[in-house]
Amino acid sequence: MIKIKLDNAVDFVEESELESALQQAEKAFKQVVDGTGPGNDWLGWRRILAEPNDAEIDQIQQHATKIREDADIFIVCGIGGSFTGAKAIIEALNMPFNEQGPEILFAGHHMSGRYLEQLLKYIQAPKENGDPKSVYLNVISKSGSTLETALAFRTIRKWMHEAYGDEAKSRIVATTGQTGGVLNKIIAEEGYKKYIIPEDIGGRYSVLTPVGLLPVAVAGIDVQTLYYGAVAEFELQEKNPETVLKYSALRYTLHKKGVALDVIGSFEPELMGFAAWTQQLLGESEGKKGKGLFPAIAGYSTDLHSIGQMVQQGQRNMMETLFVVESPLSKMKVPQVENDTDQLNYLDGKLFHDINKSAREGTVQAHREGGVPVVEIILEKLNAQQLGHLIYFYELMTAVYVYMLEVNPFNQPGVENYKQAMYRLLGKR
Ligand code: PA5
Secondary structure, eight states: OOEEEOTTTGGGSOHHHHHHHHHHHHHHHHHHHHTOSTTGGGOHHHHHHHSOOHHHHHHHHHHHHHHHHHOSEEEEEOOGGGTHHHHHHHHHHSOTTOOSSOEEEEESSSOOHHHHHHHHHHHHSOOTTSOOOOEEEEEEESSSOOHHHHHHHHHHHHHHHHHHGGGHHHHEEEEEESSOHHHHHHHHHHTOEEEEEOTTOOGGGOTTSHHHHHHHHHTTOOHHHHHHHHHHHHHHHHHOOHHHHHHHHHHHHHHHTTOOEEEEEESOGGGHHHHHHHHHHHHHHHOOTTOOOEEEEEETTGGGGTTHHHHHHSOSOEEEEEEEEOSOSOOOBOOOOSSOTTSOGGGTTOBHHHHHHHHHHHHHHHHHHTTOOEEEEEESSOSHHHHHHHHHHHHHHHHHHHHHTTOOTTOOTTHHHHHHHHHHHHTOO
């Protein structure tokens, strides 16, 4: 279960404003549950938790185990909702500098030729013992036609067919919509293994489909626990959505009172990928009809030495949301040394976790006093189950809050504008 601390934010709004926003949040929640809001054919992210497909989760886990046994490198090729979720979970749960299991690389999330050139060089270079690297590729695109992903896929796939011959077919896995798109044509021609993204789930709500589950399982994370963490949160919120309603109502009220930005961050660097996932989820869902809180992200304490200044004393148009992990992620303590030249002996033997906690508590106090409402979203521990809770919490909160804005949370019509201009310049017919 996700805990949420609102004490450092609620004083910025009147009780009566919050009360009336809560009533609106209840209505918006009902629209989500009853499927009566705009975009109601895109509620599959709830359906899959109400009726979990255990056979598919098992199949993904087994496939991932096989890939893990053989792969040195697993490339996730996708953009937007087709990669942020997997990246968020892998960064959160895998240890830094972890050398167990295949290295997970990302591609298709921008158009840098330099990056692709170096990626090809890297995967082609033999291992330390002189053996070639064993490379697998997972292309992920619901539409099957997104340019960034398609270009990277063409480039890496060509290399894989040259390097592995016919065996490339068993090393390339495609995750896409059931029908349509050029990717489905390629799959049919080449016979790649295919996972289906359900029609009723949009990209940024798809992390608990094969889009996120396969890469996460290949990274060695228990996807069943992750998934059932989300199921548990779904069941809890269906009965008692209090936390989601309160947070949605507060965001909505602050926005109405002129707050324009939500600075989303954490003092745990492991959770910055997750912050990026929420940035995409919120940004593409709420930024329409001239409305929405701009979801900025900040990694603390690093960014206290940069945009922290802006948060403390810049324009008073922002709120802040921090992801907190209660239990220490490590038992690392400040080491004792013989003298005190660095004047750090007052911290001797202290857990880094506790020092980081004091930095967070001090920051929350300072930002609040500086005029920034701060919300803390609290996980007991950083594990697959808790992340599952957090994923559903955010999906639901996004839908409820965006319905309060009277906006469709499930489309992204504005994304087409840059594409049309770009295709014109590129001469696409
Ligand atoms: O949330 C969304 O729908 C988008 O961010 C998409 O995930 C993104 O544009 C990638 O699209 P596709 O999976 O079709 O390549």
